[in-house]
Amino acid sequence: MSLRIEPKEMAEVLIKVRKMALAQDMSIKLGKSLLMSGDLYPSDIVPVLAPNKYGNMALFPMSWGFSHKATPKLIANCRVETADTKVMWRDSWYRRRCVIPASWYYEWGYPVYENDNHSLIEHQNNKKVKFAIQNESSDITYIAGLYRYEEHGSMKVPMFAILTREAAGTVRDIHDRMPLILDKENVKKWVRPNGDPSAIVEKALSNMVFEKAVEYPRFPPETITA
Template sequence: MCMSLRIEPKEMAEVLIKIRKMSFAQEMSIKLGKSLIMSGDLYPSDIAPVLAPNKYGKKAIFPMACGFTHQATPKPLANCRIETADRKPLWRDSWYRRRCVIPSSWYYELGYPLYDEDSRSMIEHRNTKKIKFAIQTEGSDITYIAGLYRYEEHCDMQVPMFSILTREAAGTVRDIHDRMPLILDKENILDWIRTDGDSSDIVEKALTNMVFEKAVEYHRSPNELITM
């Protein structure tokens, strides 16, 4: 999956300001050499705002870096298939104990151009150059993407790292790609992140009503878009 995210600062200004003021986030930014802008386009290894339970079990916002690390690959593992998350050693503990939600304005996916009247063969279709689509929850400014997280030792500190859960594509997204993130309704966020929550039950309620359009090329939003 392409799976880069977009965060529009006007929609999440309060959250972004809160994280930037956290001493832990500032230390994390310095040691990892990563920006705390957290708005604009976000990619694997970037720091992003993530919803997870605090020590009292309440929903809270935390800075986390995107992608689990593994000795088998130098690249961050930013996606996790939901079909095997409860069985594979890399994900299993997080599936049961550390679930999170990544709020974003939309996510990006590479797919084939769509035409109202398309008489091309499947081979001709697959030979078409892919384009970038921006995909978001229908009727909402924020798309809540389900994920898993864990703590890893990096630069002499315990860094929270998250990975996005993916599922077989449904609805209109199937016309673009065969996979999509697991997307939650706002009302199901707390049930998903609770350690005693029934994750399988929430999965059954995952949203599939998405809207998409050809993506506009953006650059990272500058600091001045957010007033501290």
Template sequence: MCMSLRIEPREMAEVLKKIRKMNLAQDMSIKLGKSLIMSGDLYPSDIAPVLAPNKYGNVAIFPMAWGFTYKATTKPLANCRVETADKKALWRDSWYRRRCIIPASWYYEWGYPVYEDDSRSMIEHRNTKKVKFTIQTEGSDRTYIAGLYRYEEHCDMQVPVFSVLTRESAGIVKDIHDRMPVILDKNNIQEWIRPDGDPSAIVEKALSNMVFERAVDYPRFPPETITA
């Protein structure tokens, strides 16, 4: 599960400046009516900076809208379960040919509070009111979230859209939620986005060494946002 994420603007300042000047980003912003801030707290349907292969097969940064369109719902499909990505028609082609990485400072999750020396039963634990957490890769200021992408027709243009891959929770994340994004090490990015790579083998390398804390409420777009 991943319904919002955070990009600290100062950590990706140069990347954000570059991507905002792209013709594709400008066209998406105008035709979709979306902001090109691409930092602060991001939600489904927002435009985000995404790593994907360029025409030479190398890692490059692109603007993409968050969420696949599906006729059965008016909401963008922000997440895709990794267990069925190679089976369902909606995801299958992207699973094998169009994989991407969403670089974030952390992601947010609503989960169950954790207490030291917790003697509650599992039922009592699951009946506790959920709270919002920030979760990120241990020992790193960047969390690389694996995703799938494709192109969709919107407003008379081909718009690149992505969805976050999710898996069963591992490590300490299991204490607060039963799902988590597929998160990869920086060294696996190139291998993941290669169209001829083996996604199943790379998912086996997904990280579980996360750290979390209760979330702080930040402004939607932080005042230090860099827009130049």
């Protein structure tokens, strides 16, 4: 899975986050760009909604992916079914929840045909296709996540992971998992530290629209403006 943030749709957010001292420090410490738009991948710095010290929703830069001593790869996703029990996720599930606003997300799946009567084996004989998937009723797709702070050198860096669930609706035609996607009304409830995450999960959106993804070039940061 990867994310897409369209600069024009989220210009105000991008401008605000790029100016933050935390974002500047993270960029230097992690050696990562503050582009934060276009196609985004694990290890990138991303604009994220999370509670501030007063418990109110605010905007922060965060790095995508939890680290773990058992693997050199970042752990970018967390299954919602086990988030409240697994040691890596449990504390964040109850105390540190966040939302990643994106234009859409990408997933690889098998081609979908109109009036499809292809068997699963026939689908699997085809080459996978990259799909762009988004909330059907909004320009912004609000993706639920968890976050924590990790020591990187002398700095505590906020890191997030995306919650995934069993695919629902039309997404089931192309993949067996999908992000946990919230409607705008539940974003603040999810982020609130004393909220009930299990209750909000029950209200997750399932109606998505998708199309074959367009491959965009990844321009150097200095050529991009919000």
